[in-house]
Amino acid sequence: MTLGTTEVWLLILGLAVTTALVKAAGPVLVGGRELPRPFMRVLSFAAAPLLTALVVTSVLADGRRLAVGADTVGVLLGTVLLLLRVPLMVAAAAAVVVTATLRALT
Helix, strand or coil, rough: CCCCCHHHHHHHHHHHHHHHHHHHHHHHHHHHCCCCCCHHHHHHHHHHHHHHHHHHHHHEEECCCCCCCCHHHHHHHHHHHHHHHCCCHHHHHHHHHHHHHHHHHH
């Protein structure tokens, strides 16, 4: 299925409006009230799994399927270096160099 330019811009506009409505729903519904304690406890635990899912799907996604590639190796190397307490800039630079080298070789 191929979309024309008009359809693409309408889709982008629709997604932007939907995003704004979803973001506004929280403050409108909750207002100045404090949320119940069990709800706050669930919210406090939600950030880490959501971020993990985002990173995993970004690193392992290759179009329509899961795959391991150069970017996966780079992220793995950066993670290991950070766990070994290597400075962030050094770990990021090493991950970039390894990823670029592997992409150049394939």
